[in-house]
Each structure stands twice: as structure tokens, then as C-alpha cells.
Amino acid sequence: MQDAARKILIIRLSAIGDVLRVLPAFQVLRKNYPEASFGWVTEEASADILRAHPDIDEVFVFPKKAITRKLSSPLTFFSGLQEFFAFMKPIRAGGYDLTFDFHGLFKSGIISLLSRASRRVGFTMPFCREGNYLFNNLRFHQDSKRVSRIRRNLNLLEKFGLSSEHERPVIHIPAADREAVQKFFRQQQINPKLPIIAVHPGTSPITPYKRWDPYRYAVVADTVIEAHAAQVIFTWAGAELDMVKSIVGQMKYRAIVAPRTQNLCQLAEIFRLSDLYLGSDTGPMHLAAFAGTPVIGLFGPTDPVVNEPYSRTPHIILHDEVDCAPCRKRACPRRDCMKGIREESVIRAIQIMLDSFKLQKAVL
Numbered sequence: 001m002q003d004a005a006r007k008i009l010i011i012r013l014s015a016i017g018d019v020l021r022v023l024p025a026f027q028v029l030r031k032n033y034p035e036a037s038f039g040w041v042t043e044e045a046s047a048d049i050l051r052a053h054p055d056i057d058e059v060f061v062f063p064k065k066a067i068t069r070k071l072s073s074p075l076t077f078f079s080g081l082q083e084f085f086a087f088m089k090p091i092r093a094g095g096y097d098l099t100f101d102f103h104g105l106f107k108s109g110i111i112s113l114l115s116r117a118s119r120r121v122g123f124t125m126p127f128c129r130e131g132n133y134l135f136n137n138l139r140f141h142q143d144s145k146r147v148s149r150i151r152r153n154l155n156l157l158e159k160f161g162l163s164s165e166h167e168r169p170v171i172h173i174p175a176a177d178r179e180a181v182q183k184f185f186r187q188q189q190i191n192p193k194l195p196i197i198a199v200h201p202g203t204s205p206i207t208p209y210k211r212w213d214p215y216r217y218a219v220v221a222d223t224v225i226e227a228h229a230a231q232v233i234f235t236w237a238g239a240e241l242d243m244v245k246s247i248v249g250q251m252k253y254r255a256i257v258a259p260r261t262q263n264l265c266q267l268a269e270i271f272r273l274s275d276l277y278l279g280s281d282t283g284p285m286h287l288a289a290f291a292g293t294p295v296i297g298l299f300g301p302t303d304p305v306v307n308e309p310y311s312r313t314p315h316i317i318l319h320d321e322v323d324c325a326p327c328r329k330r331a332c333p334r335r336d337c338m339k340g341i342r343e344e345s346v347i348r349a350i351q352i353m354l355d356s357f358k359l360q361k362a363v364l
């Protein structure tokens with residue numbers, strides 16, 4: 001359904017991983033609409049990755065926290081509405097004639113409707129929620145709910161009439177961010193001829209149930225350092241530094257603690273320079289996969305089919321089958337799904353990946 005769309009608006013807010021998983025779909029749109037101008041509505045956490053992309057012309061950052069806080073109080077409700085319409089003003093003036101609502105919630109639907117685009121593409125029920133389908137006028141059904149989010153986004157474009165064939169997405173990292181990370185690697189005397197393993201043990205503050213136990217990361221890190229002379233770099237964000245320090249404090253060998261990254265681009269550069277990524281199902285896992293770094297993902301309460309890393313990046317998913325998973329019980333006191341992932345399984349997965357890594361190094 002290639003046509004004369006001049007300006008296309010992509011709507012995908014919320015979590016980092018969810019935004020990243022729209023990138024293959026964006027590649028499809030870019031291929032099919034080479035002359036179009038693209039805008040993207042997102043939230044602050046993912047904005048720098050999108051701003052750095054040379055094919056995205058404008059990024060609109062939705063001030064979710066500020067607007068939600070004001071709308072939740074009768075005293076500031078109308079102020080919240082004013083802030084929302086102020087946010088919408090440049091979008092409405094942007095002349096967008098086609099929107100793709102990959103989010104499927106009320107907030108994305110209302111943004112799509114108020115964008116003034118004549119064609120607004122989205123999902124049918126039950127593949128969207130909160131009445132989202134009411135706001136989009138080109139709605140498409142999905143064949144199954146249990147497909148990867150990446151595939152789901154591509155399926156929407158196929159239903160719209162586009163081929164899902166696409167080039168591999170590239171995470172564009174500004175020169176200043178590359179240099180900042182590479183300077184840190186030089187300071188730490190990291191040897192590119194030896195395995196470099198990035199480990200991200202944290203998850204967002206609202207999903208602690210997805211975390212693997214810190215002492216297990218310590219055991220795995222010590223084992224791969226001893227067996228492979230690996231250089232282990234622990235990455236972190238926000239309040240996760242204490243967790244990383246706890247892990248490093250339990251180790252008998254030296255591990256490297258990454259610096260506080262200023263943005264996602266710097267974190268992507270750490271992953272790009274690494275040979276392997278280890279961590280739970282989080283945004284950084286998807287960032288590593290799109291940066292081209294092989295991934296070992298530790299999956300507990302989240303569905304490993306729906307949330308798998310980008311399929312063109314080598315990856316191993318470790319998942320213990322328990323009756324109560326998948327679930328969204330964020331305050332789960334048992335966490336059997338994560339406890340069931342054994343250190344031995346993770347070490348074996350790393351061995352498999354590093355065997356491939358050694359072969360690649362030998363060719364180089």
C-alpha cells in the first residue's frame with residue numbers, strides 16, 4: 001500500500017525495550033516511504049536514541065509524569081489539560097497525514113486522533129486496550145497474541161499492505177558518546193583480544209521480580225574470568241549501583257564497574273564494544289541485541305516468546321518452566337521462575353557463546 005504519504009508519525013511511548021522493538025518496523029516504513037518525513041512520539045527515557053537516528057526528522061517527548069500528576073488532582077486538572085494540548089500543538093501543526101500507533105493504549109490513541117492525520121493505523125481489539133481502537137480509522141487484526149513484539153509490529157505493517165522485509169536496524173551513536181566510552185575502556189586497560197562480557201543485573205524499579213540473585217551473578221562472573229580470562233563489565237542505571245557494588249564485593253576476581261552513562265547511546269556503545277551481554281528481560285537487553293551484541297537473556301515472569309531479543313542477533317534464552325509464569329505479580333515473594341535458572345546453565349550458555357567468539361577471533 002505504498003502511496004504519497006508526505007509526513008508519517010510513529011507513536012510508541014513507554015518502556016525503552018518497547019520503543020526499540022519498533023525499529024525494524026521503522027526500517028520497513030523508511031524503505032517504503034523514502035521521500036517522507038518521519039516524526040516519533042516517545043518518552044524521555046528513549047528520546048536520545050531516536051534523536052541520534054538520521055532518518056527520524058523530529059522527536060516529540062511526551063511529558064507523561066508531569067501531565068499525569070496534574071490530571072490526577074482536581075486542583076491542577078485543567079493545568080494538566082493545558083500542558084497536554086501545548087505538547088500536541090507542534091504535532092498538530094506538523095502536517096502529518098499518516099500515523100502508526102504501535103502502542104495501543106488510550107494515550108497513544110488520543111495523540112493519534114488529535115494529530116490531524118487523515119489516516120491513523122492501529123490494532124483491533126483484543127490487541128489494544130483502553131478503547132484505543134476508537135481513535136484509529138485503519139484497524140488491523142493480529143493472528144495471534146503470542147508472537148514477539150517485534151513480529152507484532154511488523155505484522156501490523158503487513159496487514160496495512162507493506163512487505164516486512166527490512167535492513168537490520170542500526171543504533172546510531174554520536175561521536176562524543178563513542179569517545180566517552182572508548183576513553184573509559186582505555187583507562188580500564190580493557191584488552192579487545194580477550195572476551196568482554198557486559199552484565200546488566202538490574203531491572204526497572206517497578207519490576208524487581210525479573211532480577212536474578214546478586215550472588216549468582218558473582219559466581220558466574222568469577223567462573224568465566226577464571227576459565228576464559230574474560231573481562232566482565234557491570235552496567236547499571238539509576239539506583240542500581242548499590243546492587244552492582246554488592247555483586248562485585250562478593251567476587252574473588254576483579255570486575256569492572258561501568259561509569260554512570262549519560263544516555264542510552266553511551267550504554268549502547270558499551271554493549272557494542274562487548275562480545276556478549278548477560279541480563280534479565282529489560283530494555284538494556286534489547287539495546288544490546290540491536291547493537292549487534294550476542295545476548296544471554298534470563299527470563300522468569302515474562303514470556304520468552306513475546307519478549308525475545310531481535311532474532312537476527314545470536315541469543316540464548318534461559319527460562320525455567322513453572323506453572324505460574326508468565327505473570328505480572330511484581331511483588332511476588334517467591335520468584336521461583338528466576339530462582340529456577342541455575343548458575344551452571346548460565347555458565348554453559350556463556351561457554352557456547354564464547355566458543356563461537358573464539359572462532360571469530362581466530363578468523364580476524
